[in-house]
Amino acid sequence: MATITSTMAGNLWKVLKNVGDTVEAGEEVAILESMKMEIPIEAESAGVVKQVQKNEGEFVNEGDVLFEIE
Amino acid sequence: MVNTKKDHLAIQQTIEEGGAAKYHESNSAKGKKFVRDRLADLLDDGSITFEDGKFANNMAEGLPADGVVTGMGTIHGESVCFMANDSTVKAGSWGARTVEKIIRIQETAERLNTPMLYLVDSAGARITDQIDMFPGRRGAGRIFHNQIRLSGQIPQICLLFGPSAAGGAYIPAFCDFVIMVDQNASMYLGSPRMAEMVIGEKVSLEEMGGAKMHCSVSGCGDYLAQDEDEAIIAARQYMRYMPKNCHEKPATIDYTLPSEQDVQSLLPNNQNAPFDMRVMIKRIADEDSLFEVKERFAPELLTAFITIEGRVIGVVANQPKIKGGVLFHDSADKAARFMTICDAYNIPLLFLADVPGFMIGTHVERAGIIRHGAKMLSAMSSATVPRISVIVRKAYGAGLYAMSGPAFEPDCTLAFPEAQIAVMGPEAAVNAVYANKIAELPEEERQAFVQEKRKEYQEDIDVYRLASEMIIDEIIKPNELRNELIRRFKQYENKTVSQPNKKRSVTPV
Numbered sequence: 183m184a185t186i187t188s189t190m191a192g193n194l195w196k197v198l199k200n201v202g203d204t205v206e207a208g209e210e211v212a213i214l215e216s217m218k219m220e221i222p223i224e225a226e227s228a229g230v231v232k233q234v235q236k237n238e239g240e241f242v243n244e245g246d247v248l249f250e251i252e
Numbered sequence: 253m254v255n256t257k258k259d260h261l262a263i264q265q266t267i268e269e270g271g272a273a274k275y276h277e278s279n280s281a282k283g284k285k286f287v288r289d290r291l292a293d294l295l296d297d298g299s300i301t302f303e304d305g306k307f308a309n310n311m312a313e314g315l316p317a318d319g320v321v322t323g324m325g326t327i328h329g330e331s332v333c334f335m336a337n338d339s340t341v342k343a344g345s346w347g348a349r350t351v352e353k354i355i356r357i358q359e360t361a362e363r364l365n366t367p368m369l370y371l372v373d374s375a376g377a378r379i380t381d382q383i384d385m386f387p388g389r390r391g392a393g394r395i396f397h398n399q400i401r402l403s404g405q406i407p408q409i410c411l412l413f414g415p416s417a418a419g420g421a422y423i424p425a426f427c428d429f430v431i432m433v434d435q436n437a438s439m440y441l442g443s444p445r446m447a448e449m450v451i452g453e454k455v456s457l458e459e460m461g462g463a464k465m466h467c468s469v470s471g472c473g474d475y476l477a478q479d480e481d482e483a484i485i486a487a488r489q490y491m492r493y494m495p496k497n498c499h500e501k502p503a504t505i506d507y508t509l510p511s512e513q514d515v516q517s518l519l520p521n522n523q524n525a526p527f528d529m530r531v532m533i534k535r536i537a538d539e540d541s542l543f544e545v546k547e548r549f550a551p552e553l554l555t556a557f558i559t560i561e562g563r564v565i566g567v568v569a570n571q572p573k574i575k576g577g578v579l580f581h582d583s584a585d586k587a588a589r590f591m592t593i594c595d596a597y598n599i600p601l602l603f604l605a606d607v608p609g610f611m612i613g614t615h616v617e618r619a620g621i622i623r624h625g626a627k628m629l630s631a632m633s634s635a636t637v638p639r640i641s642v643i644v645r646k647a648y649g650a651g652l653y654a655m656s657g658p659a660f661e662p663d664c665t666l667a668f669p670e671a672q673i674a675v676m677g678p679e680a681a682v683n684a685v686y687a688n689k690i691a692e693l694p695e696e697e698r699q700a701f702v703q704e705k706r707k708e709y710q711e712d713i714d715v716y717r718l719a720s721e722m723i724i725d726e727i728i729k730p731n732e733l734r735n736e737l738i739r740r741f742k743q744y745e746n747k748t749v750s751q752p753n754k755k756r757s758v759t760p761v
Contacts, residue, residue, distance in 0.1 A: 190575050191613045217608040218677045219524050219576030244615055 183232070186225050186249040188242040192216025197238050197248075203231045205251060212248055223248060267306055267316040271340030279339060282436055284413060285480050287321055287338040290371055293484045294334075294411075295325035304356065308349040316341055318349040319374075322357040324366075327491045333361040336371035339414050344374035346420070348384035351392050358398040365497040367407040369487070370423050373414030392419055399426035404596040407494040411483050412437040412463070412473070424472065428593050429490050429545065431483045432463035432473040439466055439473075468548040471582060476548060489543055493557040493564045494597055501598045504562040507538035515730035523645055523672070526572045529554055529604060532644070533567055536560065536734040545593075546586050552576070553583035555590035557599070561738050566594035568632075568655070569604035572645075579610045579651055581624035587654070588624075588631035595631070600638035600741055603662070607651030608677065626760035629653055633660045634757060638744035640737065643667040643715070643724070648676050663744045664725040666736065667715045673723065674713040678706045 186205075188194075195215035205211055205225040214221040229251035236248050270276065270286060279286070285293070292298040303323035309315045319341035324333050335354045337344035346354075361368040377386055385391055396419075402408060403426060410416075410427035414436055421439045424430040432439075440461030447453045447460065459465065467473035475490075477483035495502045515535050520527050534542055537558035544556040552575040556567045568587050570577035594601050610616075610625055632639075632654065640663055641656040652673055656662045667673075674681065682705045683690075690698055711717070718724045728736050 190578070190580075190611065191615060217576055217578045217611065218679050219572070219578065219608050220522075220526060221576045222526060222573070 184227055184229060184251050185247045186211055186223065186251065188214065188244060188246045188248055189223060190214065190216055190221060190244050192221060192242065194236050194238055194240050194242050194248070195220070197234060197236070199231050199234070199249065201231050201234060205229060205231060205249075214242070225249075225251065227251075263310060264306070267310060270316055270338050271314070271342070275340035283433075283479055284339065284373070284436055286340065287336045287371070287373070290411075290413065290480065290484070291321065291325065291334065291336055293481070294327070294369070294371070294487060295332075296327060296329065299325065301325045301331075304360075305349070305353040308353055309347065314341070315347065318347050318353065319344055320346075320350045320353050322353045324360070327367075327488055330491075330496055331364065331366045332369055332491075333357050333364070333366055334369040334371060337374040337414075339373040339375075342375075342378060344414065345376060345378040346374065346385055346392060347378045347381040350378075351385045351395065352390060354395050355390055355398060358395065358402065361406055362398070362402055365406060365499070367409065367491065367494065367496065368402065370408070370410045370427060372410055372412050372416045372420070372423055374417070374420050375415060376417040376420045396422045396426055399423070403428075404498055404592075406497045407491070407597065409487055409490060411487050412439065413480060413483070414438070415440075417441075417443065428596075429474050430466075430472065431475040431477055431486050431490075432467055433477050433480055433483050434463045437463040437473075464548075467546070471546060471549045471586065473549075474545050490557075493543065493559075493599070498596055498598070502564040505538075505541070505559050505564070507541065507559055507562045510535050510537060510539050510734070513731065513734065515733060519645065519668070519670070519730060523670075523677075524576075526576065528573045529569050529571045529577070529606065529644075530573075533558060533569060533604070536737065537565075537567075538562065545590055550580060550582035550586045552578060552580060553587055555586055560734065560741065563738075563741055564599050565602050565737075565741065566590060566599045567602045567604065570607040570644075570651075570655070572606050575611075576608055577606050578608050579625065579628075579654060581616060581619045581621040584610075584621070584624040584628035584654065588627040591628075591631040591635050595635035595637050598637060600744065601632075601635060601640070601656070602737065603639070603641040603656040604644055605641060605647040605651065605655035606644040607647055607655060609649035609651040610654070623760050625650065625654065629660075630757070630759050632656050636747075636749040636751075638663050638741060638747050640740055640744070641665045642728075642733065643671040643673060645670060646672045646674075646677070648672075648674055658723055663747065664740060665723070666726050666728050666733075667718070667724045668730050668733075669715060669727055671715045672710070672713045673715075673718055674709075678709045678713075681709050682706050 192214040196213040199211045210222045212223040232252045233250040301324045309318040321336045408427045410424040410430045412432045438461040467476040541559040554569040
């Protein structure tokens with residue numbers, strides 16, 4: 183089990199993957215909105231999304247888990 | 253010992269073979285080369301010019317060269333001094349003569365004004381020798397004292413092939429540039445075994461002090477090499493960009509034009525959308541000249557050496573692709589350090605600003621982003637090498653200052669036609685100025701009001717307005733940038749700056 187975490191504090195603007203989706207290493211899985219910028223969040227390793235931990239519109243802190251992947 | 257010729261050759265040969273065969277084998281199994289082979293790979297023509305202290309401690313059993321090879325050679329035809337630990341000899345540990353040899357070669361480097369390379373692979377102090385090598389005037393502390401004294405006079409580079417433990421970890425800490433070999437190199441004050449004994453922490457060496465960790469988390473490493481060959485190539489490439497010492501400029505380097513030069517098409521229309529600054533740098537730099545420092549550490553800011561028409565330039569650039577290019581405490585730290593190196597060795601600086609500002613929030617305030625940011629401003633502001641600042645899309649808030657803004661005496665501030673400079677971006681500014689007014693308006697009118705005010709604001713921070721006020725020196729089309737930089741850096745080469753009349757700055761840390 184691996185996790186994809188938020189790289190910085192901000193608002194979770196778009197969640198691009200749902201449970202059951204496959205992700206590639208380096209693929210964009212979510213977009214944060216922080217400091218008025220769009221911040222893409224990329225998967226570090228490939229896998230299948232097991233759980234989505236946060237909802238669009240939620241505040242997330244640096245290091246918060248956004249996805250669990252397998 | 254009888255000094256016949258035959259004996260001499262035999263003794264010399266034994267010394268040059270290093271430690272016992274089993275240590276050569278175990279090193280080899282880990283992809284670690286013998287110290288003399290490393291030096292052969294590193295130096296021109298595979299040869300050491302001369303070696304000092306080869307016979308150090310030869311009266312003792314099993315301590316050939318006392319575990320370190322010191323001497324001189326050349327890299328790209330220029331003289332360098334080196335010290336290289338031999339980990340087949342008591343794990344490369346330092347005895348009294350090891351330390352004395354290192355101190356002496358540093359003294360040679362100082363007298364000759366030549367770069368000093370440290371090939372480190374050492375378990376640390378030889379405890380049995382501690383009184384002779386640890387506390388005294390010419391004990392190990394003197395190595396670090398010399399490094400500090402030499403810092404900024406001559407380039408000092410560390411190639412970390414194995415451990416640099418405890419006090420030994422300060423050798424890389426005082427070098428300008430630290431290359432670490434993945435899996436083998438490590439840096440730590442106390443080993444995992446010691447950590448478990450003393451503070452009860454259970455942790456692996458790789459996690460606590462491995463090459464990957466130091467090159468991405470702690471920032472103690474500058475370059476992560478996959479193996480020793482890559483480490484050697486990186487060291488030689490770094491040396492290409494360095495002058496011999498602080499009194500000289502780096503040599504110009506043969507170059508070819510960048511194969512792709514279109515910068516315009518890289519820039520998204522939406523100011524807030526990410527793009528890859530690394531690709532933009534490649535399109536203005538000579539082909540294959542990009543050499544990044546701390547690529548994995550604080551990647552929201554890029555620090556790299558490039559050449560433009562063969563001239564070595566240090567680039568500090570925001571990377572909008574990562575964390576929006578926002579400046580953090582670590583990125584400020586990284587930039588400060590890099591600019592210090594460039595300023596010390598007469599390498600002009602190019603700032604590519606695309607920055608929404610410094611990060612805000614509890615986390616970064618507690619991390620001391622203010623003092624780290626101050627470090628960046630201080631290093632930038634006091635750098636007397638030519639400095640060109642280019643506003644790519646935006647420079648907001650203290651981000652403008654940190655990226656060599658107009659108030660900090662850059663040689664010029666250039667901007668692309670779409671660029672914006674402001675205390676903050678339009679969205680934030682309209683909210684800040686009109687928050688009460690917006691709240692008073694009926695719901696259905698708010699949107700239109702906000703749009704109107706944003707448009708007004710946008711016009712106010714438009715680059716032509718800023719150029720009209722002479723905040724910007726020149727507006728440049730993206731695809732003209734390379735040629736503009738060539739022309740300007742050539743002229744700025746003769747820059748002189750008078751230093752204020754004082755002993756030193758009290759630098760923020």
